[in-house]
Amino acid sequence: MLAFGFVLPFLPLYLKEIGVHPDSAVVFWSGALVTSTGISLAIFSPIWGALADRHGRKVMVLRSMLVGGLIIALMGLVQNVEQFLVLRILQGVFTGTIAAATALVATIVPRDRLAASMGQLQTSVYVGIAAGPVLGGVIAQAVGIRGTFFVAGAMLAVSGLLVWQFVHEHYTPPSTARRPGFFETFGRGLRSRTLMPLMVTLFLVQLSTAIVFPILPLYVERISSATDPVKLYAGLAFGATAVFAALAAVFYSRLVDRSGYRRILIFACFGAAVFFLPQAFVQNIAQFLLLRSGVGIFFGVLIPATNAIVGLSTPMELRGSAYGLTSSATAVGNAIGPLLGSTLAANLGYASVFIATAGVLTVLGLWVIGLVREPAS
16 A cells, blocks of 8 residues: 555646646546546456455455556556556556455454454555655655656565565365355345445445545645645645554554444544544645544544454355455445546535535444444354
8 A cells, every 4th residue: 555655646746747737637537547446446346356265365465466566657657648547447457455455364364353453454554555645755756756656566566575475375265066156146245234234334435535536636735835845745635644544443443342343433434524524624734634634533443343344244255255345335436436526626616525525424424323233243
């Protein structure tokens, strides 16, 4: 995630560099590029998840990192937005790193350590997201945005080699007699009264995260002064959320032991809504960073808690497929979120994006109250 976080905050600025103008076109293409990756990821995640159950989860992690590294490095060579779009689609087809890693962790740790392990995994994700924009901002200021793609691709490739060398999976293929087919598994997941509400939960969480992606650097530019380092502040806006999310993910398992998953999810949904709403009315970058940090605390709980419920509610031999389906739901949120955000910004202004996100999170809290079940002990 450090590598992925290098480039995402600067996507609108990179579009300007490769010839996309005016700002309205930049907003549109920013949303379209993120959406395209989300759509292709949504289509292919269940397929990769089913393959993970049949051939092992470690090989899926290697696939996502090594091929993803090559694709991201190639993004530094694009000459126009159409080439960039093709590579963003391919990124969605071949990556899915977090889902692959989540499925691997869920199958190699004991049940009583799943909540803590999901928190630790999500902490590593958020640390990468936090450090990536900041370090990416430094590199972008020094060598240009194109250079960040090359560095990010190399880092993903190195990460894949580390997994290949040091991560060990004792995988036993399920017997063909009790192995459900892909379409059977897919249909069973969509009909599940346990898994389906969790898929919707992750969809809305990711939509709430991704809805600001196309406009965040431009919003930072608007509330900053003319002499401010906008690229660095854009990185900090992403990084502040991720830092506090990482801290929350470390400690959330202790709260789960006391209050249960469901109560924690409800509290996190409404808490995130409270911190999102005032972002529409900030007057300077300091206020904005403070509120982004508060949002991170609650987002740091939402994803690992939901993923832990998925693992606790799914048989071991089907966890790859389950996380493939939830990854697909997450990817749909990642696809629709930027498109919705850019549409709202273009028609109603930047502030409407933050107000709408607060509304989505409020609806999510009500959804959890009504339909998400506490997993069995």
